[in-house]
Every structure is written in C-alpha cells, then in structure tokens.
Amino acid sequence: MKINKLIIDAARDSIFLMIITDKDIYNISHKNSKTNYEKMTVLINDFLKSKNLNINDISLIYVNRGPGSFAGIRNSLSIVKAIHLIKKIDYFCYSFEDFKDEKNLKYENIPILCDKFKVKKNLIKPIYLS
Numbered sequence: 001m002k003i004n005k006l007i008i009d010a011a012r013d014s015i016f017l018m019i020i021t022d023k024d025i026y027n028i029s030h031k032n033s034k035t036n037y038e039k040m041t042v043l044i045n046d047f048l049k050s051k052n053l054n055i056n057d058i059s060l061i062y063v064n065r066g067p068g069s070f071a072g073i074r075n076s077l078s079i080v081k082a083i084h085l086i087k088k089i090d091y092f093c094y095s096f097e098d099f100k101d102e103k104n105l106k107y108e109n110i111p112i113l114c115d116k117f118k119v120k121k122n123l124i125k126p127i128y129l130s
Contacts, residue, residue, distance in 0.1 A: 003059040005111050008044070010076040011068025015040065017047050018107050019058075025108050026051050037075045044079070058089055062110045065093040066127035073126050084122065093124050 007018040015036055018027040028047050030036050036043060048054055063080045066073045080091045092114045099105055099113045113119075 002057075004053065004057050005060045005062065006044070006048075006058045007062045007107055007110055008076050008080065009064040009107070010037070010040065010072030011064040011066045012072075015043065015072065015076075016107070017044060019048070019051055019053065020108060020111065021051075021053075027107065032069060032072060034071070037071050040075050040079055055083065055087060055089070058087075060111065061089055061091040062114060063091060063093055065095050065125060067095070067097070068128075070128045073128060077124055077126060081124065090121050092119050092121055093126075094119050095127055097127070 002022055005020040007016075007020070009016040010032070014029040014032050016027065016029045018025065030043055045055070048057070061080050061083065063076050064073070065077065077093065083089055084091055094110060094114055096105065098117050098119055102113060105113075
C-alpha cells in the first residue's frame with residue numbers, strides 16, 4: 001500500500017506544502033496573505049492535482065501547530081480537522097519546538113521525527129504568537 005504524506009505549514013513566513021510519496025518529494029510555497037489563507041484548500045488541491053494526486057491519495061497529514069501566525073495556524077488546523085472528519089485521514093500536529101534538539105531538521109524528516117518524538121496522532125494544541 002502506498003503511503004503518501006502531506007505536510008502543511010502556514011505558521012511561518014510562507015504557506016509551505018510538501019508531498020512525500022514512495023518515490024518522490026514535492027514542495028511548493030505561497031505568500032502568507034489573507035487571500036491565500038482563504039483559498040488554502042484550493043492551493044492544496046491544485047498542488048495535489050499538479051502531481052496527479054487528489055486528497056484520497058493522501059494517507060497522513062502533518063500540520064505545523066506553531067508558534068507562528070495566528071491566521072495561518074487557525075486556517076491550516078481547521079482545514080486538516082475538516083479533512084480528517086470527512087476523509088478519515090489521520091494527522092499529526094507538530095511544532096518545530098517538539099524537535100528542538102534535532103540536528104537534521106528538514107521538512108522531509110517531519111514524519112520520522114513525529115514518530116521519534118512520539119507526537120500524538122489527531123491531537124491539536126496550537127501555539128500562537130501574541
């Protein structure tokens with residue numbers, strides 16, 4: 001069974017999306033803006049479609065819970081929660097603070113780091129910057 005993973009990070013300076021398949025890793029970023037937050041589902045679907053995938057091809061989602069942009073975190077967490085409710089795709093809400101002692105901190109390592117640091121599945125605890 002293919003396990004395709006989607007990483008979403010809207011807490012930082014840009015909206016960052018990554019797809020990890022068995023064979024390839026793809027990523028794209030978009031400007032952090034109110035317009036892009038409002039159309040984040042479109043950005044995700046367009047990115048998936050550009051790689052001949054759709055949301056049904058995704059097995060796991062990893063979303064940055066902060067610290068960072070309130071609007072970016074709120075929108076990305078809401079979208080992931082909705083996908084989970086409708087499609088039953090499990091998700092992990094990570095924070096780079098969870099991995100602060102890790103030397104090889106790259107987006108493509110997020111799934112492995114979530115396992116290593118025992119990040120709980122389907123649990124949201126956002127960290128907003130004031």
